[in-house]
Amino acid sequence: MRKAIEKNARILALFAIACTATVGLVNELTKGKIARQEQAQLLKTLHDIIDPEIVNNDLYQSCLLVTDELLGNNEPHTVYLAKHDEKPVAAAITTTAPDGYSGNIELIVALNYDGTVSGVRTLKHQETPGLGDKVEIKKSDWITSFTDKLVTADNQHQWAVSKDGGMFDQFTGATITPRAVVKAVKNTALYFQQHKAELFSRTDSCRENL
Amino acid sequence: MTQEVATPELADSEPADNELQAQRAALKSEYKELAWQGLWKNNPGLVQLLGLCPLLAVTATVTNALGLGLATLLVLIGSNATVSLIRHWVPKEIRIPIFVLIIAAFVTCVQLLMNAFTYGLYQALGIFLPLIVTNCAIIGRAEAYASKNPLAQASFDGLMMGIGFMLILVVLGAIREVLGQGTLFDGIELLLGDWASGLRIQVLNLDNQFLLAILPPGAFIAMGFLIAIKNAIDSKIAERQPKPEEKAIERVRVNFDAS
Amino acid sequence: MAFWIASSPHNHTQNQTSKLMRLVIYATIPGIFAQWYFFGWGNLIHIGLAVATALVAEFFVLSLREQPISKQLFDGSAILTAVLLGICLPALAPWWITVLGSLFAIAIVKQLYGGLGHNPFNPAMAAYVMLLVSFPVQMTSWQPPLSLMSVELDFLNTLTTILTGFTSEGYSVEQLRTHIDGYTMATPLDSLKNDIGQGLTVAESITKPVFGQHFSLGWEWVNAGFLLGGLFLLARKAIPLATPLSFLASILVCSFIAYSINPDGNASTMFHWLSGATMLGAFFILTDPVSGATSTKGRIVFGALAGFLVFIIRKFGGYPDAVAFAVLLCNMAAPLIDQYTRPRTYGHSVKQP
Numbered sequence A: 001m002r003k004a005i006e007k008n009a010r011i012l013a014l015f016a017i018a019c020t021a022t023v024g025l026v027n028e029l030t031k032g033k034i035a036r037q038e039q040a041q042l043l044k045t046l047h048d049i050i051d052p053e054i055v056n057n058d059l060y061q062s063c064l065l066v067t068d069e070l071l072g073n074n075e076p077h078t079v080y081l082a083k084h085d086e087k088p089v090a091a092a093i094t095t096t097a098p099d100g101y102s103g104n105i106e107l108i109v110a111l112n113y114d115g116t117v118s119g120v121r122t123l124k125h126q127e128t129p130g131l132g133d134k135v136e137i138k139k140s141d142w143i144t145s146f147t148d149k150l151v152t153a154d155n156q157h158q159w160a161v162s163k164d165g166g167m168f169d170q171f172t173g174a175t176i177t178p179r180a181v182v183k184a185v186k187n188t189a190l191y192f193q194q195h196k197a198e199l200f201s202r203t204d205s206c207r208e209n210l
Numbered sequence B: 001m002t003q004e005v006a007t008p009e010l011a012d013s014e015p016a017d018n019e020l021q022a023q024r025a026a027l028k029s030e031y032k033e034l035a036w037q038g039l040w041k042n043n044p045g046l047v048q049l050l051g052l053c054p055l056l057a058v059t060a061t062v063t064n065a066l067g068l069g070l071a072t073l074l075v076l077i078g079s080n081a082t083v084s085l086i087r088h089w090v091p092k093e094i095r096i097p098i099f100v101l102i103i104a105a106f107v108t109c110v111q112l113l114m115n116a117f118t119y120g121l122y123q124a125l126g127i128f129l130p131l132i133v134t135n136c137a138i139i140g141r142a143e144a145y146a147s148k149n150p151l152a153q154a155s156f157d158g159l160m161m162g163i164g165f166m167l168i169l170v171v172l173g174a175i176r177e178v179l180g181q182g183t184l185f186d187g188i189e190l191l192l193g194d195w196a197s198g199l200r201i202q203v204l205n206l207d208n209q210f211l212l213a214i215l216p217p218g219a220f221i222a223m224g225f226l227i228a229i230k231n232a233i234d235s236k237i238a239e240r241q242p243k244p245e246e247k248a249i250e251r252v253r254v255n256f257d258a259s
Numbered sequence C: 001m002a003f004w005i006a007s008s009p010h011n012h013t014q015n016q017t018s019k020l021m022r023l024v025i026y027a028t029i030p031g032i033f034a035q036w037y038f039f040g041w042g043n044l045i046h047i048g049l050a051v052a053t054a055l056v057a058e059f060f061v062l063s064l065r066e067q068p069i070s071k072q073l074f075d076g077s078a079i080l081t082a083v084l085l086g087i088c089l090p091a092l093a094p095w096w097i098t099v100l101g102s103l104f105a106i107a108i109v110k111q112l113y114g115g116l117g118h119n120p121f122n123p124a125m126a127a128y129v130m131l132l133v134s135f136p137v138q139m140t141s142w143q144p145p146l147s148l149m150s151v152e153l154d155f156l157n158t159l160t161t162i163l164t165g166f167t168s169e170g171y172s173v174e175q176l177r178t179h180i181d182g183y184t185m186a187t188p189l190d191s192l193k194n195d196i197g198q199g200l201t202v203a204e205s206i207t208k209p210v211f212g213q214h215f216s217l218g219w220e221w222v223n224a225g226f227l228l229g230g231l232f233l234l235a236r237k238a239i240p241l242a243t244p245l246s247f248l249a250s251i252l253v254c255s256f257i258a259y260s261i262n263p264d265g266n267a268s269t270m271f272h273w274l275s276g277a278t279m280l281g282a283f284f285i286l287t288d289p290v291s292g293a294t295s296t297k298g299r300i301v302f303g304a305l306a307g308f309l310v311f312i313i314r315k316f317g318g319y320p321d322a323v324a325f326a327v328l329l330c331n332m333a334a335p336l337i338d339q340y341t342r343p344r345t346y347g348h349s350v351k352q353p
Helices: A002-049 A141-146 A176-201 B016-043 B054-055 B062-085 B091-117 B119-128 B131-135 B135-143 B151-182 B194-199 B214-238 B243-256 C013-025 C031-038 C041-063 C069-073 C079-088 C097-111 C123-134 C154-164 C188-198 C219-235 C242-261 C269-273 C278-285 C296-316 C323-340
Strands: A063-066 A079-082 A087-100 A103-112 A119-122
Touching: A002 A103, A002 A119, A002 B091, A002 B119, A063 A176, A079 A176, A087 A176, A103 A176, A119 A176, A119 B119, A141 A176, A141 B194, B016 B151, B016 B243, B054 B119, B054 B131, B054 B135, B054 B151, B054 B214, B062 B091, B062 B119, B062 B131, B062 B135, B091 B131, B091 B135, B119 B131, B131 B135, B131 C069, B135 B151, B151 B214, C013 C031, C013 C079, C013 C219, C013 C278, C031 C041, C031 C079, C031 C219, C041 C069, C041 C079, C041 C097, C041 C154, C079 C097, C079 C123, C079 C278, C123 C323, C219 C278, C242 C269, C242 C296, C269 C278, C269 C296, C278 C296, C278 C323, C296 C323
Parallel strands: none
Antiparallel strands: A063 A079, A079 A087, A087 A103, A103 A119
């Protein structure tokens, strides 16, 4: 009996080791490729909202972690800094719209150094299919209506959906979702205007292995 | 199924020519039976109803269905082959944990490979890729067939079961994609590379997406119809075939009445 | 109609089914009248369309299933389903919404499960949910009460809007829904949810015109109409008292608790009772003998569960009204409820072996 248990344990251990070794080997072989893929994916999103022509630094590496009330909540948000020959050009800031119809909407907002919005994309959301999900670029180009808009001291009331007297259309059937997104983009733009000098002077990075 | 005939050990003992032929014939009919079982009669999706969770969750488009189908197919072949190879060394008591280990290792490898080579699809499939581990069709085949049969048959069984499962996934994906967004092969370039983006077909031009087809309830309804169609075809076949047998049954019934 | 006596056990004969169904259809008249008075011809047109489609669908499926057609076709159950569906649809929804919904209700929800008496779900509500989930834009484009609209909507205008999406003068549904002040009008339930999301209190929100003078303009009278019809059905003993009573009581308890904890963020009980489809659900849908619970105790549990779900979904859900979702969930729970509330058979001990 005892012997059988010992034998079985040995066999089991042997298989565990063999399986782990296989997985480890495959992991080792694919690690570099996966990292490159992730990086490429991120860069693709960033290049969608920041014109790659005007940027010549490594966007993937030049990122910061920031925390601010204006970015929706107190979680750390990532900021990607775009520079051209070390001169600040634009920044892409991940932000959270906390008041979506069902939960948080995660956005990435790119802003030119002069404060105008260069592009916005939705990263994650749980809005109602067919109504609120038009914030996705795949479903509707509504999200591009932010491009080239600027928040100034005297046009803040225009940063709202048209139902509230603002300049952004809500889409048919949903008001809460676009309202939340507009507010988040506006707050992010304000945050950037207040902090842009400080952001571009920081030297730390969110990547540990620089 | 008679397996003793097909084991390779027997082939070494220089059998007579006709015996060899009989073996070959048996092997051939075994393969035929395996294909028939996997693709139609015992289809893991339609008949065994195994792996329903990924089946229903990811079949919103053909691309996703094909991706998950291929992943499952790879895992099935791999695990069936491995289980068959080691079947003589694994004691009965610990076979299940070992099967699970093997399947988990294969799933993880496939997951890593898909992450590396089809990144977009990997993102689209999300949690359902690692969940292949819990697809009962895989451990079911390992336990029911691969652990008792030689390598070639076991791998073939994995291939057929995998294709059977993948076919259902793709058919379901096609139905839901056409109804839901009026396209076919949308996003196929995520799986096959950029050259494939030309494969995308616009079947219908819909003003309004028929969202039900894309959402999970649509999968249940479409699946129900698929099973119904399969049963209808089966009963049609059964209706047509066993005419001579029926007479025999009648005679039995007469006897029964008389007694 | 042929009169025939069935041997025992005495099942309901076809005769009684159609009589009961006719009674229920008559009982919807006050509610439909209120709908017509406040919201115009839209729902009447939808009811007509739905009934026609339902009869055609029933005819086809019955002949496919090789069932006796004339007897089942006019037993009234298909017509009742279609009437209920027509009542629930937004008045200005396009015609194909009704046709699709009616087809789905009859062909899939009712006949595929085996026809009348075998459907686990209420066909009208299942079709409504299917439509809402599939076409949320059309299904949430509710028409505001006529008195708040800037465009005169007569029968012809409503008909052309349903068929083409535009009135004969060329106004779109979206324009029709726009208030004179330039904002799109939602239902009271929806407006309240929006406003609370915006940080307004209930007291501030209900000063808007869609809420009228009492709870919700138009909707309260529609609900009152269905309440009246429901009381008529109760008086004729066509429906059991337990279901609507426990449903309404459950909403009362839930909304009262929520209201007393936070009166700024929760609407009053009367608002919950008299807006959306509460009364229709209580008297006409939850009382469906096929998809509901069977014993009195079971019906009490069934109604209470539905009321609780309505409150929860209205408060936290992603879609505007909750009755349809609550009904479907309860339909699913009905067999389980029946299992645990099976009445004791006479002569048997309380404890089942």
